[in-house]
Amino acid sequence: MYRLFADPTSGNCYKVALILHLTGQEAQIVRTSVIEGHTQDPRFRALNPDGRVPFLQFPDGRAMGESNALLLSLARGTAYRPADPVEEDALLAWLFFEQYSFEPNIATARVWRHFTGVPEGHAEVLAAKMANGAHALKVLDQALETRAFLAGQHFTVADIALYAYAHLAGEGGFDLNDYPAVRAWLARVSDQPGFLDMPALFANAPTVDFDDALAAA
Amino acid sequence: MYRLFADPTSGNCYKVALILHLTGQEAQIVRTSVIEGHTQDPRFRALNPDGRVPFLQFPDGRAMGESNALLLSLARGTAYRPADPVEEDALLAWLFFEQYSFEPNIATARVWRHFTGVPEGHAEVLAAKMANGAHALKVLDQALETRAFLAGQHFTVADIALYAYAHLAGEGGFDLNDYPAVRAWLARVSDQPGFLDMPALFANAPTVDFDDALAAA
Known part of the structure; x- marks a missing residue:
């Protein structure tokens, strides 16, 4: 499944969690606090030299950041990304x-x-x-x-x-x-079908602790 | 043909002029100076409420800005934009x-x-x-x-x-x-085939004066 490093107060992270939810793709959220310094952590920087969230690990082993690139990637082939x-x-x-x-x-x-x-x-x-x-x-x-x-x-x-x-x-x-x-x-x-607001989305998603996720990485 | 409002000192404008050139799509450059205030001109703002360059008028009547969106649009279906x-x-x-x-x-x-x-x-x-x-x-x-x-x-x-x-x-x-x-x-x-540097690209392109372009618009 996908693993998303995300700060639940970040609109950029919300975008990615929402498209994963709307397209029915299973994802774990790694709770990542920018204000608490998680994105400065050398273990996180080793995974993501750019040092920002959202940062998504794909089921195929790839990983990348950039919220809007992730929207396009995760919506590929769906009505959320028209081909016209x-x-x-x-x-x-x-x-x-x-x-x-x-x-x-x-x-x-x-x-x-x-x-x-x-x-x-x-x-x-x-x-x-x-x-x-x-x-x-x-x-x-x-x-x-x-x-x-x-x-x-x-x-x-x-x-x-x-x-x-x-x-x-x-x-x-x-x-x-x-x-x-x-x-x-x-x-x-x-009003869109399946829409969840930011608090509901992050409250409902399966969550992993930041240190646990990095210890396992 | 395409008509590109571009400031020849802008890297963002250069991107769009370069992909038009590399893909062999004919374009006129409308010389637009940000420092001289052209992007604040009410006639330009009427065409482009965002008020920035590059701004591209398409042969089909559409028009849009955003240099990197234009790169993706103009490279669609070519090797410059892989489908993989x-x-x-x-x-x-x-x-x-x-x-x-x-x-x-x-x-x-x-x-x-x-x-x-x-x-x-x-x-x-x-x-x-x-x-x-x-x-x-x-x-x-x-x-x-x-x-x-x-x-x-x-x-x-x-x-x-x-x-x-x-x-x-x-x-x-x-x-x-x-x-x-x-x-x-x-x-x-x-070293890429067809590459032109920024001065050469803007020196060689067919050019229209800003006021003439807006008078005709």
């Missing part, structure tokens, strides 16, 4: 937008404002992230004014990727009331 | 790594140190980008110690994506002598 070139192009553009323009602003604002506090000397950086995050939410909102889901008429991994931090944007200090098309789409996503 | 799932997974992971961990550090350091100067109050941000960029180059270097190209034995769009800013890292203040496997791979990439 026009739909795939749209889906891919949204996945890269998410990792470049959306997550670095919204997820970092959320970590600083909700979990750790703003690091000293980073007030201007936070201000830039709030402005860029608001722009990214506006781009998302405009797109969703004219379509039900990001790649077209069907729910795909593009929706999972953007949902992951859009639904947590309030914890970063963004007001989702400013983005009505985003709010309506968040509700459509959470 | 294991190779595709590796390729995808590198494309997302590039946009999340590589480009935001190396390209921004390059803009500040080579073009604009470091913005006031951003000394700590630059220091973080230098540390994170060095880590990303190290991850790339370690991977290239054991393989000729990023997705395996063949040159793919993953190599184009990482080449775009790896070959410019010196302009960001990174010393490529610290990354010997990266240097050897840069030479392998530039």
Whole structure:
């Protein structure tokens, strides 16, 4: 089965756990806390030199990171990843937008404002992230004014990727009331068959302790 | 034919121009200067609400941004984008790594140190980008110690994506002598059949003036 190193507070980790769940692929979650320093652990770095989560060990012995690459890999051959070139192009553009323009602003604002506090000397950086995050939410909102889901008429991994931090944007200090098309789409996503929210997904998944997983590796 | 809004100093724009050239797809380049404010122009924003380049208009009337999504789209069905799932997974992971961990550090350091100067109050941000960029180059270097190209034995769009800013890292203040496997791979990439470097590619492509392109749009 799959083994997913995941921090249950991370939207990027949630994406991967959700597509594994939706596609019915069995997975164990290795509880990995970024704040407690697990991703700095030399034993973890030996498995994953990039030192980030999510990090997925495959049943065939491969292992890789990058949440949106994992969404595409795990959804291959399913309706969550359409094969039609026009739909795939749209889906891919949204996945890269998410990792470049959306997550670095919204997820970092959320970590600083909700979990750790703003690091000293980073007030201007936070201000830039709030402005860029608001722009990214506006781009998302405009797109969703004219379509039900990001790649077209069907729910795909593009929706999972953007949902992951859009639904947590309030914890970063963004007001989702400013983005009505985003709010309506968040509700459509959470109405999908098999959908589980972040706490439910991590509460229900088979779990392995971080040290136990690394001792066995 | 394709029409590509591109800034000839941008590695992200170079990626898209290069795959169009390598796959023999005709394209006009619309010369777009970020520093001169073209991407803020309301006429450009009307076409592309995200306001960034590269931005590609397709022969079929579609248009989209996101350099790495465009690499995958334009290479579909060619050897530059292998269909094998294991190779595709590796390729995808590198494309997302590039946009999340590589480009935001190396390209921004390059803009500040080579073009604009470091913005006031951003000394700590630059220091973080230098540390994170060095880590990303190290991850790339370690991977290239054991393989000729990023997705395996063949040159793919993953190599184009990482080449775009790896070959410019010196302009960001990174010393490529610290990354010997990266240097050897840069030479392998530039030896590929049909390869053109960034100045040659933009010098040779059919070009349209920004204002003329928008007046015609």
